[in-house]
Each structure stands twice: as structure tokens, then as C-alpha cells.
Amino acid sequence: DGQEKLQLKHGSHRVGKRTDAVMAKWRGYGLGQFIHWGLYAIPGGEWNGKQYNGAAEWIRSWNGIPKSTYDSLIYKFNPVNFNAEEWAATAKQMGAKYVTITTKHHDGFCLWPSKYTNYTVANSPWKKDIMKPLIDAYDKQGIDVILYFSVMDWNHPGWRYDIKTKEDSIAFEGFKQFTRNQLLELLTLYPTAKGLWFDGTWDKSWVKQAAFADELETEMRKLRPGLIIGSRFRADENGKRHFDSNGVLMGDYEQGWERKIPNKIEDVHGNDWDCVMTVPENQWGYNKAWKGHIKTTNELLEMTAKCVSLGGNFVLNFGPQGDGAIRKEEKQLAAQIGDWMKTNNEAIYNCEYAGLEKQDWGYFTKKTGSDKLYMIVFNVPVSGALKVKLPANTSIGKSYLLAQPAQLLNTEEISGTEYFIHLKNTAAGKPFVVVLEPNAKK
Ligand code: JFZ
Structure with a gap:
């Protein structure tokens, strides 16, 4: 195109779509499910009788809450109504071909018994791993699992938003090792997971880690050939995210379509992509109050059709309750979408622009x-x-x-x-x- 290309050490390592079978399968999913579940599901958007106005999974960042009080929600994590088979059956009924599950959201609480922190299910009254039964149940239904992982971690003492002092730098180096350990741990413990969905990678501290993140991505891909990683993991050496300084997508698919959908094929620049969508306006974790406009089955079907028509996948979010049950409104949507999919899935699965x-x-x-x-x-x-x-x-x-x-x-x-x-x-x-x-x- 006549534009001079910059020589990048930590930019994209591929131009154009992946051509392998694993990615071809991902491309054909059409419809997926997202699960946001963690300690935030326990308050469900409400603290001491007051409603938090933001997204329920962000409630820890609310000034009205002492951080240590939030963190002690771990002692209340006892989801007696959690049933992995039921979650997977709900996704199957909806017609989902893949699921993305929060292994760890921004609050740092791990749904698996990580060796590298005490802030996990293992130290909750529940004691048991959540990820293993979930992955087994979804695998059994033939629904591929993607692991959501927030790099930003509000619980870890080494996390910094920015690195301003020598102390910050030392602390953050420890945090980087912790992040690497956790990622390699996840990939080793759950070898059937098909990919990683990264989040919490926008802070200055992480955006400056081009070399570290690039090497870690390479290491993960070596450990698990075929692994699918979205564009929201790392920045290049100039701090450019999603697309490198030459405008080339980093990772295997574009992750920028968060609660929005492209309007025309030019908007996706020839890349793979998926759109992640909430049922209310912007609530990912369970919110008791579910205020504002709640999307209908027909709206969600139209979003699915629109995404597939432009070569993407549509991923609908579920926020299970603190006790582990899926709320009835979400179950009903899954059933109604599934009813439509039963007759019409031929126009959704393995379809393209x-x-x-x-x-x-x-x-x-x-x-x-x-x-x-x-x-x-x-x-x-x-x-x-x-x-x-x-x-x-x-x-x-x-x-x-x-x-x-x-x-x-x-x-x-x-x-x-x-x-x-x-x-x-x-x-x-x-x-x-x-x-x-x-x-x-x-
Ligand atoms: C992030 C999280 O902060 C949120 O809690 C949820 O998990 C969601 C799926 O991801 O929120 C984002 C991330 C990226 C954008 C917007 C919200 N974005 O790129 O516009």
C-alpha cells in the first residue's frame, strides 16, 4: 500500500487469518456463551442495602466498600446450588458451540485452586475446584471452553496501575512472574481448553511489558499448540494494543467488539472476531436489580445473525447467582434462543459472510x-x-x-x-x- 512498515520486535507475528483446523472450527461456532462468576455474585450489585451504579463485577472498586471487607467475601463462597452439568446443559440447549469462563476476574479471586495465591476456591468454605467440573461438563456436551483471565489483579500486592518508583518496579516484576505461573498452571491443569480470553490489560504498567508479554505468548503457544489467543493480551513496543504500530492485528481474533457489533464488512478488516454481549445494558456479573432495558430473544437472535453475516461469532453473557444457580430470566432466554436455533441453526453454524x-x-x-x-x-x-x-x-x-x-x-x-x-x-x-x-x- 506504499506505506512504509515499521520494524517491530513485538508486533504481530502473522498477517491475515490463521489457516489451521482449530481456528477454522472456532470460526464456525457462530454462537457462544460467556460466564462471569466470582465473589461479586454474592453481593449482586448491592452493598449494605445500597445499589452500586456500575457493573456488578466492579463493585470492589466502589468507594463505599472497604477493600478488605470485599476480599473477605471468600469466606462466604459456598455455592450450594452450583451444578456444572446444569450450566453446560443450559448452554447446549441454547445452541452455544463454545463458552468463555472467568477463571479470575479483576478482583483476583480464582475459581481454580491456584498454587500461587491463597485467594482461591480452595480457601473458601466450598474448598473444591470449580473449573475442573465445569470444563468436564462442557467438554461432555461438545462445547469448547475458552479461559477468561484478567491480568489486572486487585488482590495481588504486586499489581500496579503504573510504575513510578523503584519499589513499584520490584513489586511488578514479582507480579509478572505470578501471572506467568498462573497462566502456565491453567494450561497444564486444563489441557482441553481451546484458548484464552484476556482482559484487564489496559493499565500503563502492563502496556509497557511488550517483550515479557510477547515471550509469554510464545511460551504458551509452544506449551499448547493450536491455542487461541485474542487481541487483548499484549501491546507492542510502542504501547499499541489490539493492532500493532503497523495496524496489523495481534493475536488470533479481534477482541474489540465488546457490547457493539460492526455494521459492514470493511469494519472487520479481514480479521476473525467475536462480539461479547450482556443481557442488560452493562452487567456481566450477577446483579439482583437488573435495571434498564433487558434484551429480548428476538433482539439477541438478530445480533447473532448480524455477527455471523459479517464473519464473526456472537457470545451471550450469563452471570450466575452467588449460590451457583442461573437466574430464571437467563434460563428462559437460553431456552427461547435454543428453540429458534433448533430449526434454524443451519444458517448460523459454519457460516460466513x-x-x-x-x-x-x-x-x-x-x-x-x-x-x-x-x-x-x-x-x-x-x-x-x-x-x-x-x-x-x-x-x-x-x-x-x-x-x-x-x-x-x-x-x-x-x-x-x-x-x-x-x-x-x-x-x-x-x-x-x-x-x-x-x-x-x-
Ligand atoms: C471488561 C471488564 O472490565 C468487564 O468487567 C467485563 O469482564 C468485560 C467482558 O470486559 O470490560 C471491558 C473491556 C474492554 C472494553 C470495554 C469494557 N473495550 O475494549 O471497550
């Missing part, structure tokens, strides 16, 4: 490795006619509803490349899928 002009009725997806097209319809025009614009060398072979494959729909040529597909019934109460099998034009 179709390369067609977006139309007002909804989203196109294309089956990877085939030319079968899917039209995921959310807005039925009053005319009942869905417009499709195909490349000049193709025409519509046949089209039918995914739910009724034996009944072909009438199609009409408008111009050389534009067609109408005529629906027989315009009274859809739910999104639906039209399959479109194109023909090569002679």
Missing part, C-alpha cells in the same frame, strides 16, 4: 465451503417480496423456507441481477430463514 449487498429484511449468511445462501429475515416487507441482488453470473436456482424445505417459493426477476422472493405468508411472529440455492447463469 455471503458477499452480497445488505437488504432491509435482514441478513445473508453463506455455508462455508458451499454456495448455499441463507436469508435470516427479521423485517417482512408489507409487499411480502424480499429483494435479493446476486452477482451477475448467478441466478436463483431454488428457494424455500428452512422450516419447510419441500415447498418452493416463487421468485421473480426484477432486472439482470435483482430478484424478488415472494413469501406465501407475511404474518411472521419470529425471525425465519429462507434458503437460497443459486445457479450459475449460462
